[in-house]
Amino acid sequence: MTMKSIxxxxxxxxxxxxxxxxxxxxxxxxxEAISVDELVARYANEKSFSATVSGKVExxxxxxxxxxxxQAGDGSLVMVTYKDKAFHLPTGIEGRAVVMTGxxxxxxxxxxxxxxxxKETGKSEEEIQAITQPExxxxxxxxxxxxxxx
Numbered sequence: 001m002t003m004k005s006i007x008x009x010x011x012x013x014x015x016x017x018x019x020x021x022x023x024x025x026x027x028x029x030x031x032e033a034i035s036v037d038e039l040v041a042r043y044a045n046e047k048s049f050s051a052t053v054s055g056k057v058e059x060x061x062x063x064x065x066x067x068x069x070x071q072a073g074d075g076s077l078v079m080v081t082y083k084d085k086a087f088h089l090p091t092g093i094e095g096r097a098v099v100m101t102g103x104x105x106x107x108x109x110x111x112x113x114x115x116x117x118x119k120e121t122g123k124s125e126e127e128i129q130a131i132t133q134p135e136x137x138x139x140x141x142x143x144x145x146x147x148x149x150x
Contacts, residue, residue: 024087026144028052028101036072039104043138052101053140057093059121065089067117068098076138079109083143090147097148102141108134 029052034042036055043049055070058077065088069077082088083102109117111134118128 021149022090022147024089024145024147025082025142026101028099028144028146030054030099030146032101033099036070036078037074039078039140040072040074040076040138043104043106048103048105050101050103051140052099053104054097054099057096057098059117060089060091060093062091062120065091065093068093070098070140078104079137079139080142081139082145083141086143087145089145093147096150098145099148100140100142100145102143104138104140106136107139108136109139110134 032052033054034051036053039051039053042051053070055078058069058071060068066082066085068080068089070080071077080100111131114131114135115128118131
């Protein structure tokens, strides 16, 4: 192979290795994105709707990359799962920006799921045992997601 034919492969490798944007699921139209705060505000008037949302990952699954949370300006967290569990994200993505398309809705989160989430995010055993009631949370089921560069 000549250097001309290897060069594009080297550039691609460096782009991926340096944390370039990664696409998961369906195509996301980033130009349509609203902020997490706009998502929360819109939810006050509509209880279930489709949207494209951008935000920063506050917490994420440390096991299989099966969920993440985005923080709104009011301190609330929006739980994000992936439609039909069609994809998993890499671990260690806290602080990275995402843009995702999917459906927002309110749902109850079981005590078991809350405890598992608390364990994943490093809560103490005392904090985990204090979880005794399910919670109702604004959730987002992403059909597609773009994980931005580091």
